[in-house]
Amino acid sequence: MIDQKNSERPDEDLPISKSQRKRDMHALQDLGKHLTELRPDQLASLPMSETLRRAIDESRRIKQNEARRRHLQYLGKIIRNEEQLDELIREVEAANAGSDEHTRRLHLAEHWRDRLIAEGDSAVGAFMAYCPETDIQHLRNLVRNASREAQKGAGVTHSRKLFRYLRECIDRDGG
Secondary structure (H helix, E strand, O other): OOOHHHHOOOOOOOOOOHHHHHHHHHHHHHHHHHHHHOOHHHHHOOOOOHHHHHHHHHHOOOOOHHHHHHHHHHHHHHHHOOOOHHHHHHHHHHHOOOOHHHHHHHHHHHHHHHHHHHHOHHHHHHHHHHOOOOOHHHHHHHHHHHHHHHHHOOOOHHHHHHHHHHHHHHHHHOO
16 A cells, blocks of 8 residues: 555655655555445454544545545545554555455464364463463363364354454454
8 A cells, every 4th residue: 555665765865756745645545545445343443543533434425526536635634644554554454355464364363273173272372472462261261162063073163253263362463
């Protein structure tokens, strides 16, 4: 989205070209457009100011093309002043179902689920090192239930619960 390489200039004395400023603003407007396309539950978890939240809510009511274009420019201006811009970009990309980050987190949760079911408590310690904010008792209970279920070949209910919990932990801790 935003060209981080060009925004970190080694020689700060050189002025930013007008073309680069326009590219940066267009990237921020694109980010604003992505934000307006997210579901309300996805927006709720994003780190943003109340001003930006209100502007996104307001953009949902705008139907005219020219008014929408101007409002996207306004969103870009607000986003430029956000304190946690890097984290906001990362979270928007993760919320996008087709993004590489989303896919990576899904595969990571699958990997941990399979490892936890296969190895048991030894893998629980490794996961706790990876995601230290995890509730260990809840995790052990989920692993135990999923392991029993896998041994019996009874179904996938507990395995799915374990997977969902792992996804929450990975998303929360930025895995």
